[in-house]
Amino acid sequence: MNAGAFVNKQEIILAHQKHIFPSVFHYFKEPLMMTKAKDQYVWDADGNQYLDFFGGIVTISVGHCNDDVNKKVKEQIDTLEHVSTAYVTEPQVKLAMKVAPKTPGNGALSKFYFTNSGTEANETAFLTARLYTGSTEIVALRHSYHGRSAAAMAATGVGTWRLGGAPTAGFTHAINGYCYRCPLNLKYPSCNVQCARDMVDHIRTATSGKIAAFIAEPIQGVGGLITPPKEFFEIVHGIVKKFGGLFISDEVQTGWGRTGKYWGIDNYGVEPDMITSAKGLGNGMPIGITMARPEVADAYKGLTISTFGGNPVTTTAALAVLDYIDEHKLMINAAEMGAYLRGKLDELANKYDLIGEVRGMGLLLAMELVEDRESKVPATAAANAMLEAARENRILIGKGGISGNVLRISPPMNIGKSDIDAFADRLEASFKKVTADRMAVK
Ligand SMILES: Cc1ncc(COP(=O)(O)O)c(C=O)c1O
Incomplete structure (x- = not known):
């Protein structure tokens, strides 16, 4: 078969399985092929319309194929598409100047290294921290x-995402603030947030005591939207500083207002030394960003290049996305609509025992599914069934958690009440079906 000569969806799916690796579908038994998207909707190859409440894995911040953003991108493509970081280009500088004043500590993170993804943003942060401190050891969270x-x-603390047994030399994993399944079997707040205080022992036992950095997501996305207690990062920050480390906030999912504050870490009152981000910044355009205090950034000396990093097209897109977020007050919308959606999810939790916990912030929300609320055994099969049922009901949601039992919900930040109502009805229909199917086999 020649490329371009496909006659139907099935042929494309077969060719995908033959030529694309790894040919794995994490979410569904049968592959789902998408052909177009607009605002809060995505259409599959059979013409079915879905309400997208996962946003291409927390990436669609201002709606699919946003007209205002794409207009500016199209103009830029026809003006200057690529020259590499060997040259100065205006969109990159404009983007840096837009973001700098918004960084914590009244614009303390004023230097930027642009790349193409969240992975690269974190790689850049690790190297920068090592160059600045002269230490190599980095502490992450389970x-x-x-x-x-x-x-x-x-750096990743979920074994299934460390394919090939990635060597972890230079990285250790401290316990996280997972109150629903406390790693220390304690109860908040009488626990006095021991999970955070354990960082002292962790650094003294699992590292040489001289660390380059600590890295954490303010809310652990892939890990199942684990949302630490409000004191967690302030305590950890104090300890990390005592041991000479930099504090890196991985805001690949939590940045740009999605949690109701501009940065996820703003919810915890901590001023990090570096922030990394990607995803929602580009609304689908590949861009990664590492922000650092100037004295930290200036330790990064020597030859380095990211051919596409800070590309005029992707930085134009990002600037347009951030302008759109500001002009349409989407951070406020994320807080308000997030509270509204949270209310709907809490209502469902009152009706369905399958839901062990609802958590998250703003429009970054999740439901952890359990076999029963007493044992809290992860309901992995039910989570898979929920994704299938949601597909049938034409809503898109995500999945996460170390046991794959957490449903992840992150619609575009410009979502409105009527879409949330429609989503909640369809999500309830999905819970009804899955619950009935589970009863039938008991
Ligand atoms: C918190 C976090 N950091 C980093 C990454 C990696 O980003 P990318 O897939 O753009 O490389 C992700 C991706 O899901 C993420 O959620």
Whole structure:
């Protein structure tokens, strides 16, 4: 068969399985082929329309194929598409100047290294921290996800995402603030947030005591939207600083207002030394960004290049996305609509025992499914069944958690009430079906 001569969807799916690796479909028994998208909707190859409440894995921040963003991107493509970082280009500088004042500590992170993905943003942060401190050891958290390169996999704290047994030399994993399944079997708040305080012992036992950095997602996305207690990062930050490390906030999922604050870490009152981000910044355009305090960034000396990093087209897209977020007050919308959606999810949790916990912030929400609320045994099969049922009901949601039992929900930040109502009805229909099917086999 020649490329371009496909006669139907099935042929494309077969060719995908033959030529694309790894040919794995994490979410569905049968592959789902998408052909177009607009705003909050995506259409499959059979013409079915879906309400997208996962946004291409927390990436569609201002709606699919956003007209305002794409207009500016099209103009830029016809003006200057690529010259490489060997030259100065205006969109890159404009983007840096837009973001710098918004960084924590009144714009303390004023230097930027642009790349193409969250993985690369984290790689850049690791190297920068090592160059600045002269140390190599980096502490991450259990249940974290930081990307797919060798170093980013090593930083990742979910075994199934460390394919090939990525060597973890230079990285250790401290316990996280997972109150629903406390790693110390304690109860918040009487626990006095021991999970965070354990960082002292961790650094003294699992590292040489001289660390380059600590990296964490303010809310652990792939790990199942694990949302630490409010004191967690402030305590950890104090300890990390005592041991000479930099604090890196991985905001690949939590940045740009999605949690109701501009940065996820703003919810915890901590000012990091570096922030990494990607995903929602480009609304689908491949862009990664590493932000650092100037004295930290200036330690990064010597030859380095990211051919596409800071490309005029992707930086134009990102600037347009951030302008759109500001002009349409989407951070406020994320807080308000997030609270509304959260209310709907809490209502479902009151009706369906399958839901062990609802958590998250703003429009970054999740439901952890359990076999029963007493044992909290992860309901992995039910989560898979929920994805299938959601597909049938024409809504897109995601999955996460170390046991694959957490449903992840992250619609575009410009979502409105009527779409949330429609989504909640369809999600309830999905829970009804899955619950009935489970009863039938008991
Ligand atoms: C928190 C976090 N960091 C890093 C990454 C890696 O980003 P990318 O897939 O763009 O390389 C991801 C991707 O899901 C992520 O969620």
